[in-house]
Amino acid sequence: MKVGIPKGTRDFSSETVAKRNYIFNIIKHSFENFGFQPIETPSFENSSTLMGKYGEEGDRLIFKILNSGDYFKDVRKKVFDQGEITHIFYNTFNVLERLIENGAEIESVEEEIIDIVENYKGIKSATQKVLLKVFSDNKARISEYFKEYNDKGEFPTEFNKSQTFKINFLNEVLKEYLIEIKVLDSKSSTSLISEKALRYDLTVPFARYVVQHQNDITFPFKRYQIQPVWRADRPQKGRFREFYQCDADVVGSKSLLQEVEFVQLYDTVFSKLGLNGTTIKINNRKILSGIAEVIGASDKLIDFTVALDKLDKIGKEGVVKEMLAKGISEEAIKKVDPLFNFSGSNQDKLNALKEMLSASEEGLQGVEDLRTVVNMIEEIGLSSASLELDVTLARGLNYYTGAIYEVAAPEDVKMGSIGGGGRYDDLTGIFGLKDVSGVGISFGLDRIYLVMEELGLFETVQLPKPKVLFLNFNEEENLLKIKAIKSLRENNIKSELYPDTAVSNKQQKKQWKYVTNRAIEFVVTDVDNGAFVLKNMNNGEQTTCSLNELINKVQ
C-alpha cells in the first residue's frame, strides 16, 4: 500500500513543530501582553455561515463536508423523477417516425413536434424546454437517421443502428434534463449533500461568534485566535491547503488608538522573534477614496494604484503611460502629480497628500487619521520595525474602510508580505448586528517561518529531545537508573533510559547511534557502585558522580 498525504498538506516533524511553536508562543505571549483574549471556534461551520462571504472564487475554494448517513437521498429523489420526459420523448419520436415514414420532410415535421411539445397539457416546464432544445439542436442528426431509416416494425432482439441511435439520443435528452433541473451539478447541488464546511479564514467565524455571543461579551472586545484554516487552492511553494492564521482584532471601538496599538504589536512580535528591519506599511482607505475622487473615477482606482506601484521599476514616464492607457485622463494625473515624487518622510508625504486631496473631504479625513497614528508612533518609538506610509497599499480594497496594514520582511529577504490587516466598519453586519467597527491584523506564520529559517533565527530554539540518555547495557541497573531519571525529571531535566537492554555488541552500537542521531548532550554510560558514569558528548569529558552531582552537572 502506498502511503502519502493529500496534496497541499504537511506532516510536521518534531524539529519543525518546535520551531513553529517558538513563533506561536511569541505571538501568543505578545497578544496576551497587549490585552487580547483567546477564543476558539469549531473547524467546520454551517455552510450558510461561510458561503457567499468570500466572493465566487472564495466559495469555490471552501472545503465542503459530506452530510453523514444517506446523504444522497435528496439527489436521488430528483434524479429518479425522469419518467415524464422519457415518456413524452418516446411519444414525440414515434410521431416523428410515423410522419417521416409517410413521406414528410424533416423541416415540416419540426413544426409539428414544436406544436406538440408546446401544447402538451400538464407538462413540466423543464421537460418542455429540454425537449424543444434537443429536437432543435439535433435536426441534422435526425435527418441523417431517417435517410437510413429501415425499422420494419418488428421487435428486434439485438441492438441495430436504429436502436443505438435512439439510445444515444435519449441519453442526451436525460443529460440535458438533469442539467436543466440542476441536479448533479457541482455548483447547484452541493447544498443537497453538504451542509457543513471547513473554515476558510478566522474573520468570518469571529464575526459569527461576536453576533452569537454578543450578550456575554464585554465591548470593546479584544480577541485573538490562532487556528488552522483550509482552502482548496492550487498548492504551490509557500501556499498550502491547510495552514494556520494568527489573528488579533478589536471590535466595538472606532478609536485610532487601536491603529496605533497594532503598529506596536507588529513591532513587538517581530522584535521578539529577532526579525529586525521589517517595514510596517500603512495606508488608509479614505486616502484611496480621496484619490479616486480627484482622478474622477472610483472604478479606475485599482488600475491607478497598480500602475503607481511600478514607479520604482518603470519611472514616472512609464507609469503615466500605463495610466493613460487605462483611461485615466491627463488632467486627472496632473492633479495627483505629487504621488510621483513620494519619497520623503511620512510627514512629508502627509503634507503632500493634504495639499493634493484638498478638494476631497474624505481624503483629508484619511490624511488626519494617518497623521494621528504616525505622530503617536513617532513619539512612542519602535524597537526594530519602521513605519512607512504607502499610498499604493490597497489590499482587500472592497473590505477595509479605514487603516490598511501590510508588513514587508527585512529588505535582504525575498518574500511577499508577512502580515497584514486593517479596519472594517461593518464586520458583523453580514450576521445582522449593525454598526460594530472592527480593526485587526494577521501574522503569516508560514512565511515568517521561511524568513526566519533563511536568516538562521532558529538557532536558539530548544529542540524536543532528552538532555540526558541513560544507556541500557545491564538490566540489573535499570531500577537505579529509572529512579535517577525520576529525580532528573522532577528537576525539569528531560531524560530517558534506552528501553531495550543490549545483549550484544551490535545492540550496544545501536544505542550509541541513537545518541548521535538525536544529538544528545549527556550520556550516562554505566553505574559504578551506585555512582553514575557521565559522558559529556560535546567535549568527550567523562566523570563519575552522585545523583545530586549529576543533576547539577547537566542542568
Place this chain on the structure above:
Amino acid sequence: MKVGIPKGTRDFSSETVAKRNYIFNIIKHSFENFGFQPIETPSFENSSTLMGKYGEEGDRLIFKILNSGDYFKDVRKKVFDQGEITHIFYNTFNVLERLIENGAEIESVEEEIIDIVENYKGIKSATQKVLLKVFSDNKARISEYFKEYNDKGEFPTEFNKSQTFKINFLNEVLKEYLIEIKVLDSKSSTSLISEKALRYDLTVPFARYVVQHQNDITFPFKRYQIQPVWRADRPQKGRFREFYQCDADVVGSKSLLQEVEFVQLYDTVFSKLGLNGTTIKINNRKILSGIAEVIGASDKLIDFTVALDKLDKIGKEGVVKEMLAKGISEEAIKKVDPLFNFSGSNQDKLNALKEMLSASEEGLQGVEDLRTVVNMIEEIGLSSASLELDVTLARGLNYYTGAIYEVAAPEDVKMGSIGGGGRYDDLTGIFGLKDVSGVGISFGLDRIYLVMEELGLFETVQLPKPKVLFLNFNEEENLLKIKAIKSLRENNIKSELYPDTAVSNKQQKKQWKYVTNRAIEFVVTDVDNGAFVLKNMNNGEQTTCSLNELINKVQ
C-alpha cells in the same frame, strides 16, 4: 439571519481556552519531560488511509470531504447512461401492449417478456436484471392497468391514466437501475465524489507517519501528538463531533520499561493537575488469552469479562448464573474460581493468577509481564495515583496485544475513564511495515476538564485579562499613558488603555463597567502632574505613584 454552529461542535470563550490550555500545557510539559517528541499530521488524510481501519461503524463516523471542482462528474457519467434500459423497457412494454390487445392473458405474456429480456443480445447485465425484477414484481399492477386499457393509438396531448401509469412505472425502472449500478448510493458512491476525510483518531495517522518517514526516524521513536479529531457521532453530554486527543506512543521497542514509564507518566500528569486519587488500572491481553484458554473458548471471553465486571453489584452467584447463561461451562468456571475473590493486593492477584493460569503458557507470560511492571512501580513509587491490576479490563480487545491501561477519576467523581491505552504488536502493519511494536496512552481532555471543574481545580488558573487598565477620560493624557503601558508590557505586565475617550458621564460609567465585567485588578484612573493615580480594585486602596512605583505595585 440565524447564527449558530453545527451540532456537536463548540465555541470556546477566553476563560475556557485558558483552562483547557492549562491542562494541555501540563500534559505537553510532562510528555517532553519524559522524552516524547511532538509531531503534527494534517487534519485530513486520503480516504484510503482511514477507511477500513475502524470497522464498519467507524467508517460510517468518518467525516468525508467533497472533492473540489466538478466533483459530480463521475456520478453524472453513470447516471446519464440510462438510454439503453429506457429503450428496451419501452420496446418490451410495447410488445406487452400488443399481446394484451390481441387477447393474451398476463400470465402467458410474462413468459414472453422474460424470453425477450433474457435473450436480448448485447444488453448490460444490470439492465437485464432490473427489467426482469421490475416486470416480475409488478405483475398485479400491469394486469390492473390492462383491464382499463383504452389507448386508441392516437397521440395524446395531455396526461391520461395510461400515460401516468407508464411514467410512474418507468420511474420505478430507472430507480431500480440506479440502485443496481450503485450510483447515488451513499455507501458505494462516496469514493466517486470524495477522496479525503477528516482524521478519526491520532493512531492511524501516526502509523501512516511512521511508515512514510521511516528512513528519517530514529527508533525507538517516542512521539506525542495533541490535535483535534472528528467523528460524526450522535452528540450527547460529554461527546462531541470535534474534540482533542492527547496521545503519547513509543514504537520500535518491546521493552516492558515502556509500560512502567507510562504508569509514571499518568501519575505525573494527574499529580501536576492536582487530580489526586486517580486509579491506573492495568491488565494484559495475554492474561485474557490465558483465561480464554482455561475456560475453553476464546469467543466467550468478552461475555466472561463483562459478567465478571459485575461482581461488585450482583455477587458471585449472579455472575456465575450469567456466565452459565452465556454458555460457559460449570467446569470452566470452576477453573477460574480465584477470580471471584480477587480483592487483595496486586501481588496477591498475581499469585492467584499464576496458579489459575498454570496450564496456559501465554497466560503465565502475561502474569510475568504484569509482575515486572507492578514490582518496578512498587520500587519507584507513585505521587498521587494508585496502580490496580484489573482482569476485567478488556478495552480494544481486538487491538491490543500486551498491556492494557485505563484510568479512573478519583472515586468521589462520577465519570467514565479519563485515559486509556495499551500495547499493539503490529501498529504499522496496515501500511506495510511489519513487526513494529507500539505502546501508548491517551488523555481524555474533555473528561479531565469536567472532573477538574467539578473539583474546583481551576482556581489557580490565570485568566487572559489585563492586570492594569488605564481609563481614558482625557485625550491629552493618552500619549503618556501609552508610554507607561509600553513599559508595563516590557515588564510582562498585561495592560491596556481603554480605547475611546469618554466625553460624557455615561461613557465614563461604561469604562468602569468594563473594569467590573472583566474583574480587572488595577485601574489607573488619572494622571496627576506626570504621576499615576492607581486604584487597587480588590481593596479600594488608591495611591499616586511614579511609573517605576506603578510597575512594582502591580507586579
